[in-house]
Amino acid sequence: MTFGYNGKILRIDLNEEKYSIEQLDEIFYRTYWGGRGFGLYYMLKEMKPGLDPFSGDNLLIFSTSVILGNQAPAMPRYTVCAKSPLTGAQGESEAGGHWGPELKKAGFDAIIVRGIAQKPCYLWIHDGQVEFRDASCLWGKETYQVEQLIKEELGEKKVKICQIGLGGENKVLFANIVNELTHFNGRNGLGAVMGSKRLKAIVVKGTTPINLYNKEMVKEITRNIAQRVMENPLSRALREYGTPATVRGFYESGSLPSFNWTTGYFKNGENLTAEIYNKTILKRRDGCYACPIRCKRVVEVKEETIKVNPVYGGPEYESVVALGSICGIDDLKYVAKANELCNKWGIDTISAGMTIAFAMQCYEAGILTRKDTDGIDLRFGNKEALLLLIEKIVKQEGFGKLLAQGSRVAARKIGRGSEKFLRVVKGQEIAMHDPRVKAGLALQFAFSDYGADHMKAPHDTFFSSKNSPGIKEMSGLGILNPLAPTDLSYRKVALFKILDIYWTIFDILGICHFGYVPRSLGTMDELLSIIRATTGWKTTWYELMKVGERTINMARIFNNREGFTADDDVVPEIFFTNFTEGPLQGKGALNRREFEEAKKLRYALMGWSSEGIPTRGKLIELNLDWLVEDLL
Numbered sequence: 001m002t003f004g005y006n007g008k009i010l011r012i013d014l015n016e017e018k019y020s021i022e023q024l025d026e027i028f029y030r031t032y033w034g035g036r037g038f039g040l041y042y043m044l045k046e047m048k049p050g051l052d053p054f055s056g057d058n059l060l061i062f063s064t065s066v067i068l069g070n071q072a073p074a075m076p077r078y079t080v081c082a083k084s085p086l087t088g089a090q091g092e093s094e095a096g097g098h099w100g101p102e103l104k105k106a107g108f109d110a111i112i113v114r115g116i117a118q119k120p121c122y123l124w125i126h127d128g129q130v131e132f133r134d135a136s137c138l139w140g141k142e143t144y145q146v147e148q149l150i151k152e153e154l155g156e157k158k159v160k161i162c163q164i165g166l167g168g169e170n171k172v173l174f175a176n177i178v179n180e181l182t183h184f185n186g187r188n189g190l191g192a193v194m195g196s197k198r199l200k201a202i203v204v205k206g207t208t209p210i211n212l213y214n215k216e217m218v219k220e221i222t223r224n225i226a227q228r229v230m231e232n233p234l235s236r237a238l239r240e241y242g243t244p245a246t247v248r249g250f251y252e253s254g255s256l257p258s259f260n261w262t263t264g265y266f267k268n269g270e271n272l273t274a275e276i277y278n279k280t281i282l283k284r285r286d287g288c289y290a291c292p293i294r295c296k297r298v299v300e301v302k303e304e305t306i307k308v309n310p311v312y313g314g315p316e317y318e319s320v321v322a323l324g325s326i327c328g329i330d331d332l333k334y335v336a337k338a339n340e341l342c343n344k345w346g347i348d349t350i351s352a353g354m355t356i357a358f359a360m361q362c363y364e365a366g367i368l369t370r371k372d373t374d375g376i377d378l379r380f381g382n383k384e385a386l387l388l389l390i391e392k393i394v395k396q397e398g399f400g401k402l403l404a405q406g407s408r409v410a411a412r413k414i415g416r417g418s419e420k421f422l423r424v425v426k427g428q429e430i431a432m433h434d435p436r437v438k439a440g441l442a443l444q445f446a447f448s449d450y451g452a453d454h455m456k457a458p459h460d461t462f463f464s465s466k467n468s469p470g471i472k473e474m475s476g477l478g479i480l481n482p483l484a485p486t487d488l489s490y491r492k493v494a495l496f497k498i499l500d501i502y503w504t505i506f507d508i509l510g511i512c513h514f515g516y517v518p519r520s521l522g523t524m525d526e527l528l529s530i531i532r533a534t535t536g537w538k539t540t541w542y543e544l545m546k547v548g549e550r551t552i553n554m555a556r557i558f559n560n561r562e563g564f565t566a567d568d569d570v571v572p573e574i575f576f577t578n579f580t581e582g583p584l585q586g587k588g589a590l591n592r593r594e595f596e597e598a599k600k601l602r603y604a605l606m607g608w609s610s611e612g613i614p615t616r617g618k619l620i621e622l623n624l625d626w627l628v629e630d631l632l
């Protein structure tokens with residue numbers, strides 16, 4: 001008997017419209033545990049280097065974990081993996097909601113999709129049954145309509161649906177995968193991979209609860225955390241203000257990413273704060289499976305000139321900034337509208353906002369003119385232009401067709417010096433956190449295998465003083481000394497190694513970063529107890545940290561096979577310059593020499609060669625001996 005997982009992986013062959021079920025032993029589950037662990041295992045075993053991300057041989061892998069669906073607090077997430085069309089690297093993205101736990105209850109731990117369907121289709125998976133269904137009449141429809149039509153067709157109101165929108169169908173390189181209209185596998189363009197397979201949606205329903213090793217223990221810890229959670233100021237702020245709570249601090253300190261990162265000083269930043277958000281557009285709060293925090297926002301605007309439909313949720317911090325100050329826009333109603341458009345058509349808000357901001361800067365510099373932009377006046381702050389461009393991108397129309405390929409490709413095609421306005425790492429647009437005030441973000445952006453990421457490790461501020469939650473609660477991992485957020489010394493690199501692995505475990509297992517230390521009050525002991533009580537495995541943090549490290553090495557090998565080198569571990573040039581105005585004027589620039597030293601040390605600490613390639617010894621240590629020949 002297995003505990004925590006089903007022991008079944010569903011294989012879908014879209015070419016043949018066939019499926020099969022694979023059953024693997026406990027050693028597989030205990031080596032890779034779920035999420036990117038499962039995804040990378042299959043990608044490395046079954047995908048040839050250099051394949052076209054839109055070929056049928058690019059595997060699109062939806063994976064849960066050995067603990068998902070156990071009803072413990074804040075553990076709702078599943079992972080989608082594939083080779084990314086945006087970066088050409090290992091692609092992955094995690095999403096919350098209810099879809100992942102429902103897939104587990106439907107009988108499967110993961111779905112591996114291969115091939116390209118003859119015509120648009122969707123998968124209907126319910127209690128171990130699998131059906132291929134025609135999606136021709138859903139193709140081209142908005143995500144809300146698709147939800148309604150599928151529920152009507154199946155006569156089931158409670159199914160959970162993940163799907164692509166028009167962005168994925170049209171292979172916008174930053175198209176996302178949407179579940180329940182408001183949760184996203186947002187980054188890396190995985191929606192475009194799904195679109196290339198003509199797979200419109202995966203619908204799941206299950207009635208079999210996950211078999212837990214010690215149900216009473218899981219219940220007890222859950223009760224305990226749920227009772228305490230609102231004592232935690234971070235969790236209280238998250239419920240009250242959501243992730244946009246972060247806007248005020250950045251705005252007041254002069255580090256709110258603005259005008260394509262040319263400044264951190266956004267004089268109308270007050271208009272984007274969570275307080276104004278709550279007063280003007282917030283309709284209600286929402287949450288994910290078994291989560292007591294409920295940090296999600298639902299917004300509504302009902303004005304004569306602008307309307308925002310609450311079915312598409314509401315913008316998170318990243319979206320507020322990427323569709324707001326990054327484009328020089330200070331009107332939350334337009335930010336909410338832009339967010340709604342991205343959600344109903346299925347594109348990533350960060351890459352969408354950043355690509356448009358890049359074009360705006362090109363326009364302001366005279367590199368682009370109205371002739372290039374289909375007559376659009378693309379100055380920073382033009383909120384109508386933002387909405388228009390999102391539509392053009394999704395529909396691949398005119399100037400939007402260029403931007404639909406992301407800012408890196410757009411810069412290559414535009415030329416004329418536009419490259420200097422790029423803010424990407426490995427081809428992915430960076431998220432809305434400035435490494436000049438949190439130096440660990442430079443390491444996250446540079447060393448993320450799936451392009452710039454801000455969720456690779458907890459941020460510097462959680463480790464900045466002896467009273468910080470990271471210092472008080474994570475000594476069990478050897479984290480004892482506080483470090484200044486702007487520190488980029490060898491100490492920060494060593495701390496980053498631990499934190500990177502720690503959060504990789506969260507990604508693998510589907511744990512939400514907002515539920516446990518250092519971001520909330522669920523402790524490391526409680527986390528370990530939940531994992532043990534779910535699986536029955538007498539695991540330790542040592543074992544879990546090795547699992548995290550294993551997948552980091554697998555990703556590194558995957559990228560290495562795809563031609564990525566140490567030269568791809570970079571941060572955008574803008575961060576080597578000082579802030580130009582506001583409270584931080586004349587300060588902040590990262591020290592280039594320090595960053596280069598950090599890079600060398602990172603490789604050494606990971607047990608990699610000076611070129612950043614995992615060594616034979618490291619792979620053997622991590623039970624990845626089957627990858628040693630990839631080093632040759």
Ligand code: SF4
Nearest residue numbers: 287288291295512514
């Ligand atoms: S904290 Fe927010 S994102 Fe995390 S599981 Fe809860 S509702 Fe979902």
